[in-house]
Amino acid sequence: MGKAFLPCVEAIPFEDLTGTATYEGYTAWGVALHVLYHKWAAINLAGGKAPAYNYEEADWPKLPAKPDKVAWTSLVEDLKVMQKAWLAALGAFPMSRWDESIPAWGCTVGQVMDCIALHDLYHAAMIRNMGLKSLKSK
Numbered sequence: 001m002g003k004a005f006l007p008c009v010e011a012i013p014f015e016d017l018t019g020t021a022t023y024e025g026y027t028a029w030g031v032a033l034h035v036l037y038h039k040w041a042a043i044n045l046a047g048g049k050a051p052a053y054n055y056e057e058a059d060w061p062k063l064p065a066k067p068d069k070v071a072w073t074s075l076v077e078d079l080k081v082m083q084k085a086w087l088a089a090l091g092a093f094p095m096s097r098w099d100e101s102i103p104a105w106g107c108t109v110g111q112v113m114d115c116i117a118l119h120d121l122y123h124a125a126m127i128r129n130m131g132l133k134s135l136k137s138k
Helices: 002-010 028-046 069-092 109-128
Strands: none
Touching: 002 028, 002 069, 002 109, 028 069, 028 109, 069 109
């Protein structure tokens, strides 16, 4: 589903990325950071080789202090690299771990794998429904 998410965020004009005048008050940039964080966490949970993660380790990481075009380009590239690493981790994931319990999360490893597989698509739809002017006609 990363292939659906990446074109979605890449289609947003830079000036719309940090706007909070959205239906739920989220920013498109914030959603992109959220997606990156969860994919990174899932790669680590699956036992894959996660790329460097240089952002706040939180469900909704803070936007950079200077959200400029350089920072955005870097985030988009990180999303692409993380997607490749996720696919590799998923391909090598041992099904023997599917029912392994994660008590702190109240679920199993397999349930996390299921959720992350659809996470990007969910957030692509979220962005499309945020009410950004640049996406209303598309």
